[in-house]
Amino acid sequence: MLTTAHIDRVVAAALAEDAPWGDATGEAFLPADAHAAAQLTAREAGVLAGIDVAGAAFRLTDPSIQVTARAADGDSFTAGQVLAEIEGPARAVLQAERIALNFAQRMSGIATLTRAFVDAVEGTGARITDTRKTTPGLRALERHAVRCGGGVNHRFSLSDGVMAKDNHLAVLRSQGLDLTEAIRTARERLGHMTRLEVEVDRIDQIEPVLAGGVDVIMLDNFSLADLERGVEIVGGRAIVEASGNVTLETVGDIARTGVDVISSGALTHSVRSLDLGLDATVSAAR
Known part of the structure; x- marks a missing residue:
């Protein structure tokens, strides 16, 4: 990069x-x-x-x-x-x-x-990744620095992967569209090399999202108990990413819930x- x-x-x-x-x-x-x-x-x-x-x-x-x-x-x-x-x-x-x-x-x-x-989650299997909360014009440099520290990179830009966040889902709801069907329709439009991730902020959204056929599900601002429950519900059917208010003090506990990936904007925006x-x-x- x-x-x-x-x-x-x-x-x-x-x-x-x-x-x-x-x-x-x-x-x-x-x-x-x-x-x-x-x-x-x-x-x-x-x-x-x-x-x-x-x-x-x-x-x-x-x-x-x-x-x-x-x-x-x-x-x-x-x-x-x-x-x-x-x-x-x-x-x-x-x-x-x-x-x-x-x-x-x-x-x-x-x-x-x-x-x-990375040291704080050692032994858990969770990977640390960055976000798009980077300094404009310096993203490639800052994301290189994340890799130097042992982390991995999220999608580099909006062009590199499909990630439906809360505002995307809000538009679907306002149009009266079914979440599962909307995800399936999006999947049909994508090439076989493109991953699809959907962000959820409630436990009851997990099953409808999984039914749509996602590759990654982001559990955003979940409590530790809900993260554990979310990982259990997903049951290996998708990669589980945890995000939202991740700090050096909390990241170890988040990793021990069993999530696969933990993303933190603090790596680049608050350093x-x-x-x-x-x-x-x-x-x-x-």
Whole structure:
């Protein structure tokens, strides 16, 4: 999903936003021939994501900058650990610094939080997945970070799968349409490679949805007791996904109800960026 071409498009836009007419400070204070050596260093422990994205910020600013990664995406790291080394023209290195850090800090924050969710459900068989609650324009980067943390990705976009949510079902009800028949009709329109998921928020909706022939049923905002009951009713006839107000404190109990998948928007929409820093030394031209 995260190709070099996609990285370059996103990073180039960020660089253009940050320095549309160059870096006025660097040009005013730094000699044109000054050289910088820098280290991308962790200020706290976490899981790395976005090392290639950070590298692209330097590469696209000046191709002569050399970036040497000392850790890979998905690696755990400790406070004080050097994650990458950067060398090149001082003006270019410092111009790219903030964009490189912004991406690496946010992506590593997502990977670190995802790893905590994954660890919390260890041994249950439940998988942790993200949602479409991502930063506009940054979905591919943020979802890559989820995978770096050990999670899996939900549908990437509205084009990638059929997922009928509460508002879709409300439209059906307003039209007096039968839920089971509506699902069967939708199934007939779909190709054999397309999965069909339906969200329910009440126990009594489960059987009519299953009768329509779904692949995945989402139990939204169910209590723990109702999740257990829902899993029992489904009885392996569909993949069971739990969603709604999933937190690091609750995810373990949710997993132990027997659901197959737990989706959480918090992985991307409420994450704290990790504290990473760039320690640079500027010297005369080499």
